[in-house]
Amino acid sequence: MTPGVPVPGERDPGLQPERTRLAWRRTTLASTVVAVLAGKAGLAGGASGGVLAAGVVCCVGWAGVLVVAQRRIRGLAGGGEPERLSLRYAVGVVVCVLVTVGGGAGVVLG
Amino acid sequence: MTGKVAPVIDFARNVRLWFSPAEVRDDGETPDYRFSLANERTFLAWLRTALALIGGGFAVDQFLPDLPWGWRVGLALALLAAGALCALRAVNHWVRCERAMRRGEDLPVSRFPALLGVVVAGVAVVMVVVVLVGWEA
Numbered sequence: 001m002t003p004g005v006p007v008p009g010e011r012d013p014g015l016q017p018e019r020t021r022l023a024w025r026r027t028t029l030a031s032t033v034v035a036v037l038a039g040k041a042g043l044a045g046g047a048s049g050g051v052l053a054a055g056v057v058c059c060v061g062w063a064g065v066l067v068v069a070q071r072r073i074r075g076l077a078g079g080g081e082p083e084r085l086s087l088r089y090a091v092g093v094v095v096c097v098l099v100t101v102g103g104g105a106g107v108v109l110g
Numbered sequence: 111m112t113g114k115v116a117p118v119i120d121f122a123r124n125v126r127l128w129f130s131p132a133e134v135r136d137d138g139e140t141p142d143y144r145f146s147l148a149n150e151r152t153f154l155a156w157l158r159t160a161l162a163l164i165g166g167g168f169a170v171d172q173f174l175p176d177l178p179w180g181w182r183v184g185l186a187l188a189l190l191a192a193g194a195l196c197a198l199r200a201v202n203h204w205v206r207c208e209r210a211m212r213r214g215e216d217l218p219v220s221r222f223p224a225l226l227g228v229v230v231a232g233v234a235v236v237m238v239v240v241v242l243v244g245w246e247a
Contacts (some may be wrong), residue, residue: 056112
């Protein structure tokens, strides 16, 4: 057996899946802070129709990040060798961030 | 010398890879899962950097009401754009690292971190000067 290679079914002493799970949690927390700031910007700017729509777009982006993170965390939770991050999730979470940016530009300009 | 064209072609190839996961999976051999997870955490750290820039954009819009409208909105939009760029670059770099690990190649190098660092430092110095001198002066 090569030293350091985990045995299936045994807990990884490096806690790699746990650390990755916490990294996803931190990321959802960061995106929540961004969503709150966007909400505050929208409300302070006098909630006209356009700003409200842009704020909704921001919230959709935030919810998307949450959904992708939740699925990924569930994928990491199982025992044994954890699933690898699929490209779908990686691109998905970035698209959600871009949606937030799009809504944010609307809020700032509105 | 194709020094100017090659990065564009590389980027186009990478964009194609984003949407064809099977192509990444078939390439080379699967690395130790811990390397893949480390790559994933690096990707997430860059994504948080992008989110911090985006949050900074909203903060500028919110908490600098004395700034003239053009400056305030311009700076906010610039930060939002920097965040979007950082997020796109994060997924691109993740794909490149994953592929390099599968092929047993060296990990890709990038001048993006240095560039971002210089830009953030520059903006910070300008803000310090603005605060010390006072916006009105």
